[in-house]
Amino acid sequence: MHLHKYEKVWLVFGLGSLVLFLLIIGFAAFWKGTHPQSHIETIDPQNVEANESFQPENLGLTEVADGKYVVNMVASAFNYDFGKEDDGTATKTIRVPKGSTVLFQITSKDVVHGFQVAGTNVNMMVEPGHISRFEAVMKNSGEFTVVCNEYCGIGHHLMFGTVEVY
Amino acid sequence: MELFNFSKKESRLYMAFMHVTFISLLVGGLMGLLQTLVRSGKYTLPFNIDYYTILTTHGVVLGLVLTTFFIVGFQFSLMGKTVGISGKQLKWGWISFWVMLVGTVLSAWMILTGEASVLYTFYTPLRAHPVFYIGLAMVIIGSWIAAFVNFRQLYVWKKAHKGEKSPLLAFMVVINMIMWVVASLGVAYSVVVLILPWSLGYVATVNVLLTRTLFWYFGHPLVYFWLLPAYMAWYAIIPKIIGGKLFSDSLARLAFILLLMFSIPVGFHHQLTEPGIDPTWKFIQVVLTFMVVIPSLMTAFSLFATFEITGRKKGYTSLFGWFKKLPWKDVRFLAPFVGMAAFIPGGAGGIINASHQVNSLVHNTIWITGHFHLTVATTVILTFFGIAYWLIPHLTGRRLTPRLNKLGIIQTFIWAIGMTIMSTSMHIQGLIGGPRRSAFSEYAGGDQVSTWISYQLSQAVGGTILFIGILLMFYIFIQLAFFAPRGYEEYPIAEEEPDAEKTPKILENWYLWIGITIALILFAYTIPMIDIIKHSPPGSIPFDWPIGRS
Ligand code: HEM
Ligand SMILES: [Cu+2]
Ligand SMILES: [Cu+2]
Numbered sequence: 001m002h003l004h005k006y007e008k009v010w011l012v013f014g015l016g017s018l019v020l021f022l023l024i025i026g027f028a029a030f031w032k033g034t035h036p037q038s039h040i041e042t043i044d045p046q047n048v049e050a051n052e053s054f055q056p057e058n059l060g061l062t063e064v065a066d067g068k069y070v071v072n073m074v075a076s077a078f079n080y081d082f083g084k085e086d087d088g089t090a091t092k093t094i095r096v097p098k099g100s101t102v103l104f105q106i107t108s109k110d111v112v113h114g115f116q117v118a119g120t121n122v123n124m125m126v127e128p129g130h131i132s133r134f135e136a137v138m139k140n141s142g143e144f145t146v147v148c149n150e151y152c153g154i155g156h157h158l159m160f161g162t163v164e165v166y
Numbered sequence: 167m168e169l170f171n172f173s174k175k176e177s178r179l180y181m182a183f184m185h186v187t188f189i190s191l192l193v194g195g196l197m198g199l200l201q202t203l204v205r206s207g208k209y210t211l212p213f214n215i216d217y218y219t220i221l222t223t224h225g226v227v228l229g230l231v232l233t234t235f236f237i238v239g240f241q242f243s244l245m246g247k248t249v250g251i252s253g254k255q256l257k258w259g260w261i262s263f264w265v266m267l268v269g270t271v272l273s274a275w276m277i278l279t280g281e282a283s284v285l286y287t288f289y290t291p292l293r294a295h296p297v298f299y300i301g302l303a304m305v306i307i308g309s310w311i312a313a314f315v316n317f318r319q320l321y322v323w324k325k326a327h328k329g330e331k332s333p334l335l336a337f338m339v340v341i342n343m344i345m346w347v348v349a350s351l352g353v354a355y356s357v358v359v360l361i362l363p364w365s366l367g368y369v370a371t372v373n374v375l376l377t378r379t380l381f382w383y384f385g386h387p388l389v390y391f392w393l394l395p396a397y398m399a400w401y402a403i404i405p406k407i408i409g410g411k412l413f414s415d416s417l418a419r420l421a422f423i424l425l426l427m428f429s430i431p432v433g434f435h436h437q438l439t440e441p442g443i444d445p446t447w448k449f450i451q452v453v454l455t456f457m458v459v460i461p462s463l464m465t466a467f468s469l470f471a472t473f474e475i476t477g478r479k480k481g482y483t484s485l486f487g488w489f490k491k492l493p494w495k496d497v498r499f500l501a502p503f504v505g506m507a508a509f510i511p512g513g514a515g516g517i518i519n520a521s522h523q524v525n526s527l528v529h530n531t532i533w534i535t536g537h538f539h540l541t542v543a544t545t546v547i548l549t550f551f552g553i554a555y556w557l558i559p560h561l562t563g564r565r566l567t568p569r570l571n572k573l574g575i576i577q578t579f580i581w582a583i584g585m586t587i588m589s590t591s592m593h594i595q596g597l598i599g600g601p602r603r604s605a606f607s608e609y610a611g612g613d614q615v616s617t618w619i620s621y622q623l624s625q626a627v628g629g630t631i632l633f634i635g636i637l638l639m640f641y642i643f644i645q646l647a648f649f650a651p652r653g654y655e656e657y658p659i660a661e662e663e664p665d666a667e668k669t670p671k672i673l674e675n676w677y678l679w680i681g682i683t684i685a686l687i688l689f690a691y692t693i694p695m696i697d698i699i700k701h702s703p704p705g706s707i708p709f710d711w712p713i714g715r716s
Contacts, residue, residue, distance in 0.1 A: 003417075007467050014463040022453055025522045034523050035445035036438045042703035077712040092610075111709050112289050112374065114530050118599025118614050121526035123439050127374055128291065129703025130441035143612045149530035149601035151285055153292065153712025154216055157607035 045128035059083030078155030114149035183239020194228035195636035202629030217605035225286030248333035249323035262311035269304025293708035349387035356380035371705025382433035405660035410476030431690030497574030505548035512540035533596020565653035588628025
């Protein structure tokens with residue numbers, strides 16, 4: 001097939017940029033390990049307590065090492081369960097110091113939800129039957145709104161939380 | 167090139183599809199306006215109507231109904247023009263129309279009675295009324311009937327024209343319909359085999375991840391199904407409108423073949439933040455996604471080459487002088503051109519969305535909504551409007567008068583302005599984290615949320631301008647269909663240069679291209695599908711109450 005000369009130049013230039021681009025994201029993914037979340041780990045959505053991380057007393061923030069935290073959460077229509085405060089009321093805000101490494105772990109008891117710490121790349125689909133995990137370094141201080149960003153029903157816009165980095 | 171003239175009976179079939187298209191535009195557009203008003207925080211829907219009911223209506227009516235009806239009708243007309251349609255095929259054309267229409271009405275009925283507020287993606291385990299799924303399945307089945315009529319049309323023509331190459335537009339239609347059938351098999355299987363029995367209560371649980379994966383196996387090619395008819399117009403119709411010739415028949419065919427091959431095995435780029443899918447396979451599909459860059463660059467080159475060659479032939483020699491010579495005052499050219507221009511930021515946004523890691527920042531934020539209102543709701547829709555300006559009068563035996571042409575130009579500007587405002591504010595709001603598919607909410611009331619609200623206000627401004635554009639377009643449609651003066655409007659199809667290079671035969675080797683397409687799909691999906699099924703969790707029971715069904 002005949003290709004015009006300028007077209008060849010154009011395609012070579014375009015393909016070159018494409019290869020470079022793919023090399024960069026491939027490098028980031030496989031050498032730096034920055035894949036989006038993917039944990040092929042299942043759970044019974046009707047019995048999430050069977051998994052230790054999602055037992056009521058283990059929900060919420062735990063410091064596992066110096067500057068390292070785990071947050072366990074259970075999503076359901078239309079609420080994020082972040083565990084309880086010492087006085088027994090439901091936790092609404094997760095507070096972590098600036099610069100800490102936080103592993104977010106979440107699963108759903110009913111329908112599909114989202115978990116996004118707005119304005120960051122902590123962004124996961126939360127699906128019944130699966131455990132979603134994402135580890136992030138909280139580099140900036142401030143109050144971040146957690147939004148459910150997958151439609152989960154008529155209360156979808158009422159499902160949120162807060163992460164405070166101090 | 168031999169072109170067929172339409173009989174009255176034929177025109178009536180093609181027009182039937184156009185009527186549904188423009189009624190959908192009006193209904194869906196109204197929903198879009200209401201959405202932006204609700205999200206501005208200054209307006210509440212009357213009669214207790216739920217936001218998600220109108221959002222479902224908007225997505226289904228504009229994303230699935232308008233597009234499918236326009237495309238099937240337009241493609242029928244392309245086939246009728248280039249290879250002809252027989253009496254029997256015409257009859258099947260009508261059957262496809264009625265199956266699609268009855269399906270649409272059934273689904274619409276369920277949505278409007280609040281039994282199916284599941285959005286056009288109908289993710290399980292939210293459960294809509296079974297009739298909603300049956301309606302959607304009928305829309306797809308109707309479109310398959312149309313596809314098989316198109317295949318048959320080309321086959322009959324080929325038999326009568328042994329050894330000749332098929333007309334370019336007929337070739338393109340067949341490519342688009344092959345892609346459509348192969349892709350919609352996934353969603354049809356999901357709806358008929360997995361979801362319907364479960365929604366009827368015959369099966370207790372459903373595999374959520376599997377239905378989502380099958381949806382996106384279809385959902386990405388769906389956007390190419392919208393885009394390819396626009397490409398048909400850009401490659402083979404616009405050159406004629408600007409007074410030029412086809413740039414290269416073989417280049418156009420090759421681009422369509424590449425689009426067929428790289429449109430399907432890429433659905434994972436919609437599921438990058440999903441648990442349960444291996445990251446390596448996600449990455450592989452990301453790479454396959456980007457292969458679409460090749461035909462896109464070919465298309466861009468060929469379009470601008472046509473513009474330049476045509477302008478220069480008309481005597482403009484300076485570097486960009488030919489640009490001025492283009493028929494800017496002809497809405498048949500202007501509307502699609504503005505669509506092409508919107509595809510530049512639209513495509514750039516697509517590269518961001520599909521990027522393995524960057525996706526995390528924008529996934530399911532309203533940035534995505536901004537993105538597809540540029541690509542589908544501007545690029546594709548303005549090209550469809552550009553087609554309608556000549557197709558409808560051609561079918562109804564009327565003329566696009568200078569007054570209607572002028573109104574069309576105003577319409578194009580209104581759309582461009584409204585969409586720039588709406589989509590830019592959606593993109594920005596998305597970057598700070600504003601979620602998509604959400605009614606108005608102040609959440610915890612933090613700083614982020616207060617900035618969202620100002621962008622939601624500007625979306626309402628853009629949405630209002632857009633709706634004015636929709637009203638104007640509907641008026642133009644009614645004029646062209648019923649009131650414009652009688653006369654003849656050309657069906658513009660570009661011809662090849664007399665000394666054009668011969669198109670290689672291999673481009674019409676269907677076995678080869680369909681074979682490669684299937685091989686790529688099997689490569690990209692077999693192992694992850696086995697994974698998904700083997701490592702599947704206990705299934706999910708249905709949930710009715712979250713969508714307001716008691
Ligand atoms: C008057 C013009 C339009 C306005 C004001 C408008 C407005 C909107 C808004 C605000 C949303 C997002 C709602 C949300 O996420 O909560 C939306 C979603 C959507 N729009 Fe439009 N739109 C218009 C035209 C179109 C057109 C022409 C198409 C397609 C051809 C289209 C297709 C869609 C689709 C598929 C969705 C996604 C629905 C979903 O996420 O379930 N829109 N539109
Ligand atoms: Cu939710
Ligand atoms: Cu939600």
